[in-house]
Amino acid sequence: MNIIRLNFKPILFFLFYVCILLLPTLGCFNLFDWDEINFAESSREMLVSSNFSQVMINFEPFHEKPPLFFWFQVLSMKIFGIGSFAARFPNALLCIILPVVIYDIGRRLKNATFGWIWSIIFISGFLPNLYFRTGIIDPIFNLFIFLSIYFFYKYFNSLKLNNILFSGLFSGLAILTKGPVGLLIVLITVLFYFVLLRKNISLKHILSFIIIVVLVSSPWYLLELINKGPWFIVEFIQYQLELFSKPVAGHSQPLYYHFLVVLIGCFPFSFLGLKNSFRNSGFGLDFEKMMRILLWVVLILFTIVTTKIAHYSSMAYLPLSFLASIELYKIYNGKKFNSFLKYSLIIVGSFIGLILMSALFIIINHKDLILTIVKDSNIQYLLENQMQWLGWEWLIPALIVIGTLFSCFFLNSRLIPSLALYSIAIGLNFSLLCKFVVPNIENVIQGSAVSFYEDISFEKKYLTTVGFKSYAHYFYSKIDLLDSNDSLYNAKKKILKTNFNSLSLNELSSEDKTRFNNYVLSWYINGNIDRPVYFATKKNKINSQLEAAKNLIVIKDFGGFKFYKRELK
Template structure:
């Protein structure tokens, strides 16, 4: 916890050495958790492969203004993340590793930003723990091992929010400029959702700090705090970052980009008119599994958070002030995306940095007040998880998850051992070694299990589909899909893939001819299971060549 007592020269020298080592050590740990195995599995349909392939098409065609998908202009996302992936391709060449590197490095950078943004308030050790906790959340690790915009967005939003918080307690022009630059880049990465969420968090935080004596004073205090953040200068920075590209994209598409992106994508998702509609409780299991086992600490000291709420008006350099800010931040993201009909696990990723800080605060609160042995029963979750992981795969065998668990038997046995050791340490009230063991096991667990899990998932689910595509390549065949499209097809074939949505389009595809030397290329079609009824579009019939999961490959007569 932060301390106000006088620090001796010897302690100050030790603290300076610790601070000098913390950042490079955190960087090394983060890279070890996120880079090994990043390219050990191919593109994962539909989203990971979409960004890997979309950026590859920009790289191939040298068209860098607008995102592409299946060799056509795609208007659903801004350009920043595609540029980052293209930059990785230019440096490393096209590969799955390079295609995911921007996301993985964004996770690493977010951990560094959490440490840098929290250390003045929480202290070096607690800020380091918060960063390590963030990097060790399974949900964060899974997303950081895929090519998605969400991790880059989270990095930029975290930079902006911690920048604003630190500027309020200790004004500095470089800090506020970097904060608005990050927010502007977040808009270029994902659109207005970033600015809306950040603005809502800051506004609610100001509301909580406001003078409630009367309405006029309430509004005045919010306005004064808002002006402290230099909003007009910030608007200028954000416009300078975004206006050139958004203007060029709008002009190039004759206004189509504005409608497709702002109306269809942003408002459509909020209204539930886009895919991924889920029930209100969707995020409960996501948080339960996506933060395990560190959520055992997060939810164990709610009294510390209640105290932070009561002392929310404390000076900005006090730990409780940052804890309250983190509470507002996390709760707004979780409540907002919980209320929206369209839900994906990736949507709540921006809540992970504040939840990591809250977990670290809770952990250090236990160290401060003692009585850590009260946590000993939580060790049972480790033991139960390990036993379940060993037993379930021998009962249920029809899932890639079961395959992964069978391959990780040794790690599951170690999980049980760690659970027993963790519980015994807590019973002896040895909090420091117990929590060190918890953090180490969480970090090592995601560092091993997440890339292995992705590789197993790829081999079990996606590799058979690639074998289909390899047959298309070997037979030098023409290929189309019915209704549904998969980005990985274009990734392997390096060409546009027709998507047939009507009988007329099917007939036009059959009438096309392609010569392979002196012979006509055969017509192949990939059909998802839900569209097998549409094979009536091909009256001459077809021969089934292979079938895996939802896809069937046909050779048309």
């Protein structure tokens, strides 16, 4: 079966887009704590340990994510070396693949014009464009879910076995990327579509779908079960349930959170697709119903989930952009651009651009004003970090204003060129921000810590954070794999045996792991070490145990962080 019929025009356009507007600034700033560094560190540890079947953090099993995305990052790091560029490159590559895929699907559903509209408007959204520049899992996860749903839709229309098999393949890949939530989204969406439209379905074909999902996703899970026993599956399932039932890591937000994130973060297509999100557009495609169901499944599901993080609802971007494309296609074919919608886009787009310009102007020219207004001690400490400004960077978001005005006024007469220019304006806006603004912001947030970790990265040392959670020290200090020749390795074994009667950290409960970490911290301070030990803390969370220790010296105190060292004697 020919899944995608190659058309070189969209391939060349999006290749040009990525090469000019993404790749040059992909590595201009360090990875951000937590998610970006977390995932990149797991990939780095795969390379260091040559253990590509196990996801690890600090060379200990990391049960929260399956390995597929890390394999892509590992391949990228093999090619480009370990760093922020390599960690983000898989998603940048996806900025070619995903738009070309939805162009081809749009062409098959309607025609090439609709394919162009859909693919261009998708990358014009703020958050979709931004996520292609990150090292997070969600873009590729969303692609697999979307393709699984698309092939299920094709199956309903044709009842051909190959479509259900492809759907199962991509569901299996989604499970290997981020876990069973991928299959959950597919099944809920398909179930609602099946019930509402009363589609025919073959039980044999459903069984084939299940078999393919299991064949694709289960080998890795079975390997983990064999190697580590049932604790891994238990921990993995428990973590997934915790995401649903309580705010993990403090990510608690109001019920309307994801609706607001999608509305503002997917501008302009969130406004263009808003009407079609609630009612049938009369476009004549059942796929519209499937996309409407998918949109609401994602928004409602992640509203119910207690842990609320912005990219959790990113699966909503594809169906919402499809619904927006219907409206734009109608305008292309002669429908008058609704004046209320037109001026709403102009007002909101201009407002967003002007707000960003104003915020940057204050940050660049009036840092003292921020220090006067903001009383939070941590922010004041962070602003000790120097920011290198040229002075004009606050003008960059003007591209949003200009792009919005231009595209809105020329949408009726030259729709596709207007959309293309708007997408380029948004891409250029993010590219310039990544080059001139984000490095300064990143330096303020974590710069002093990252530079310290990099300074000691070639030392043979032990390093820990105290009082705050981070993954940056693992990645940027190049924490190494310990063995029985290292004192810390043996100390951890002894702590587990003596205090918990256990041979593995994996067997401990969350409460016991906290106690275990406290024992390890005490060993770092007073134990028989064979390497120097470094401690990183935040200045607004000073640890009394470190302050009281006579054998520790403060070696750096700047930019919101305080660093201690215990010398090897």
